[in-house]
Amino acid sequence: MGASPLDAALLAAQFPDLTGITYVTGGGQKWVYTATHAKHGTVALKVFSDFTQRTPREVEAVQKIACPHVPEIFATGFLTSGSQRYFWLLEPWLHGDNLRTRLAAGALSDELVLLVARDVLCALSAAEKNRIVHRDVKPENIYINSANTKCWLLDFGIARHLERSTLTRAGAGQGPLSAGYAPPEQIQNYKDKIDSRTDLFALGVTLYEALMGVNPFTLGTTDPNEILRRVMNTELPRPIRDIDPDRRFSDLVMVMTRSRRSLRPRTALKTYEWLAALRASP
Amino acid sequence: MLQVGWGMKEHCRTLVRKWGRGTVILSPRDLEPERLAPFASRISDAGGRTLFDPQIYVPHSDHERLTGHAFWPRTADYWTDPSELSRVVAELLRVNQSCQTMQIICPAPIASVVSDDTLKAVAAGISELRQQGIPSSRILATVALTSDALRNEDRAEVLSEAIEGWDVDGIYLVAEHPNREYLVSDPMWVARILDIVAGARLAQKTVLVGYCSHQMLIAAAAGANAIASGTWLNVRAFSTTKFDEPDEAAVSRRATWYYAPHLLSEFKLAFLDIARRLGVLPSLQYQSGIDGSYAAPLFGQTQPTLAGFGEAEAFRHYLHCLWQQVGIARRPTFKETVAAHEAAIANADTGLAALRKTGIVAQERGFPNAAAANRAALSVLKAIRGPILELEWPAL
Numbered sequence: 001m002g003a004s005p006l007d008a009a010l011l012a013a014q015f016p017d018l019t020g021i022t023y024v025t026g027g028g029q030k031w032v033y034t035a036t037h038a039k040h041g042t043v044a045l046k047v048f049s050d051f052t053q054r055t056p057r058e059v060e061a062v063q064k065i066a067c068p069h070v071p072e073i074f075a076t077g078f079l080t081s082g083s084q085r086y087f088w089l090l091e092p093w094l095h096g097d098n099l100r101t102r103l104a105a106g107a108l109s110d111e112l113v114l115l116v117a118r119d120v121l122c123a124l125s126a127a128e129k130n131r132i133v134h135r136d137v138k139p140e141n142i143y144i145n146s147a148n149t150k151c152w153l154l155d156f157g158i159a160r161h162l163e164r165s166t167l168t169r170a171g172a173g174q175g176p177l178s179a180g181y182a183p184p185e186q187i188q189n190y191k192d193k194i195d196s197r198t199d200l201f202a203l204g205v206t207l208y209e210a211l212m213g214v215n216p217f218t219l220g221t222t223d224p225n226e227i228l229r230r231v232m233n234t235e236l237p238r239p240i241r242d243i244d245p246d247r248r249f250s251d252l253v254m255v256m257t258r259s260r261r262s263l264r265p266r267t268a269l270k271t272y273e274w275l276a277a278l279r280a281s282p
Numbered sequence: 283m284l285q286v287g288w289g290m291k292e293h294c295r296t297l298v299r300k301w302g303r304g305t306v307i308l309s310p311r312d313l314e315p316e317r318l319a320p321f322a323s324r325i326s327d328a329g330g331r332t333l334f335d336p337q338i339y340v341p342h343s344d345h346e347r348l349t350g351h352a353f354w355p356r357t358a359d360y361w362t363d364p365s366e367l368s369r370v371v372a373e374l375l376r377v378n379q380s381c382q383t384m385q386i387i388c389p390a391p392i393a394s395v396v397s398d399d400t401l402k403a404v405a406a407g408i409s410e411l412r413q414q415g416i417p418s419s420r421i422l423a424t425v426a427l428t429s430d431a432l433r434n435e436d437r438a439e440v441l442s443e444a445i446e447g448w449d450v451d452g453i454y455l456v457a458e459h460p461n462r463e464y465l466v467s468d469p470m471w472v473a474r475i476l477d478i479v480a481g482a483r484l485a486q487k488t489v490l491v492g493y494c495s496h497q498m499l500i501a502a503a504a505g506a507n508a509i510a511s512g513t514w515l516n517v518r519a520f521s522t523t524k525f526d527e528p529d530e531a532a533v534s535r536r537a538t539w540y541y542a543p544h545l546l547s548e549f550k551l552a553f554l555d556i557a558r559r560l561g562v563l564p565s566l567q568y569q570s571g572i573d574g575s576y577a578a579p580l581f582g583q584t585q586p587t588l589a590g591f592g593e594a595e596a597f598r599h600y601l602h603c604l605w606q607q608v609g610i611a612r613r614p615t616f617k618e619t620v621a622a623h624e625a626a627i628a629n630a631d632t633g634l635a636a637l638r639k640t641g642i643v644a645q646e647r648g649f650p651n652a653a654a655a656n657r658a659a660l661s662v663l664k665a666i667r668g669p670i671l672e673l674e675w676p677a678l
Binding site: 193248251252254255260261262263265266270273274277 | 438439442443446481484485666667668669670673674
């Protein structure tokens with residue numbers, strides 16, 4: 001934890017409802033503080049030095065989705081320090097770790113794999129209902145609480161509102177993505193083919209990784225081009241571990257990660273229902 | 283569904299009346315313009331419904347009976363010329379209206395490769411129909427593919443995506459048989475058809491598969507809504523030569539075949555005579571549960587070749603059996619449906635093997651090669667689409 005980039009007095013004056021504002025982390029264009037709010041308890045204050053078109057869209061996405069598995073945004077606004085204008089937002093402070101941190105210790109337990117699948121699918125179903133595609137589902141953007149009872153899907157920073165114009169530069173060879181999780185249509189930047197199935201692919205890869213402890217697309221390489229080549233040219237192998245005797249969970253993961261979009265489940269909601277049926281069966 | 287071919291009018295009327303329902307796909311190649319509406323009216327009177335297949339698979343065809351229809355395009359790439367496309371569609375709508383068809387089949391040329399151009403031809407037709415006031419719920423888009431196009435897996439996703447995006451109720455799938463085979467032995471061909479059917483059904487499109495033999499009963503495992511078949515082989519196995527040949531090529535090769543539904547095979551009557559002499563004729567008889575009244579004389583006291591089982595009875599028996607088999611081709615779940623088809627193939631294999639030992643064979647209309655292709659295609663369907671089909675089955 002370093003020194004706060006913003007003056008403490010300025011923050012205290014700007015946020016009279018907050019007490020104990022403490023700088024936690026930051027870098028690049030975003031700084032994170034923690035504080036206590038009279039109504040919301042412990043909160044995260046995120047301050048952005050680079051206000052782009054994406055930021056309001058991210059806020060709007062989260063507010064529209066309004067799902068218990070997407071952290072709520074309590075408030076947003078601007079503050080000025082010297083000649084610089086900053087965008088800020090206030091969220092609940094989450095106690096736990098992101099999935100990437102958990103995976104450092106190896107594959108997850110059956111219960112935790114199912115928890116991630118259920119809660120993230122719930123978030124994606126809510127996003128889908130609002131015609132929003134997250135486009136960056138990956139372990140870094142999934143948060144698990146300390147009690148292992150709840151997950152959240154974070155960071156709608158590159159989410160796509162399907163009824164809005166694209167923010168990716170026209171003619172760009174590649175849109176924003178995380179190599180190893182983005183499906184072929186996202187890698188090829190086929191904008192009209194980006195829908196819930198894009199997120200289902202990424203979640204499928206994430207669940208594979210949660211189940212097996214490795215992501216075959218990234219295993220043994222950090223070269224993004226090699227990772228993208230693998231995604232484009234191979235299918236994930238069937239997980240050798242399963243969590244139900246009929247192997248229906250690994251069926252689900254396999255189907256979600258098909259490189260042909262038309263072979264994946266058509267909607268996040270259908271996939272959520274599929275998982276619910278799997279969990280309900282003996 | 284009945285796929286009209288040469289000389290089929292009376293068969294259609296008789297069968298629709300017997301069934302009390304049924305859909306007949308009208309064929310401009312086999313029905314002159316002035317006969318379409320009266321025939322459609324007779325089908326309606328018998329309790330059936332009609333569709334009209336424009337058969338513009340080979341737009342440059344100069345087949346007299348096709349070019350004699352007002353809707354026939356004046357240019358081979360009619361869909362690239364807005365005024366000609368508009369004229370073709372308007373004329374087609376006139377035919378459909380006069381026949382009071384239940385839906386409009388939007389024409390498309392047969393594609394030897396699923397290219398952007400071939401997809402544009404379909405999209406242009408759909409768009410023109412919509413512009414001329416036809417709701418999407420009344421449109422079926424033709425997907426006509428050569429055997430080479432079907433085998434090309436690289437284009438599979440392009441086709442699936444296109445079908446998903448078309449503003450139509452469903453597709454009318456027409457697939458050229460490879461090597462002019464009646465029963466197809468290429469497992470990839472069968473697997474690709476099942477994949478297209480399943481993909482379209484999962485995209486909530488209706489799927490009618492045209493020009494089918496009993497081999498396509500397995501389309502039910504992919505969720506197909508209907509298959510269409512007819513009398514002569516050229517309406518049970520699609521080939522573009524049908525639209526080039528001046529007349530019914532099959533006529534000179536007429537033979538009477540008996541379809542044994544439980545063996546998924548057809549036999550020349552002479553082999554039924556042999557079977558009778560060897561005492562194995564009952565094993566060729568249709569199963570219990572199948573109404574085989576048209577073929578009943580073959581299994582009476584008279585020698586089969588002398589039992590009066592002619593061409594008309596053979597055709598009606600085949601189509602009536604197929605109609606009944608279609609009725610049980612779909613089961614409550616995907617798994618049960620696949621299991622039922624696998625069991626039917628296994629039963630046919632066993633039965634044919636036993637008959638073969640006695641010298642009774644179905645020759646070129648025997649199912650063994652097609653059985654292997656169907657079995658492999660079902661395996662692919664289960665592996666690639668199975669979990670989703672199982673899940674979505676109640677909604678398909």
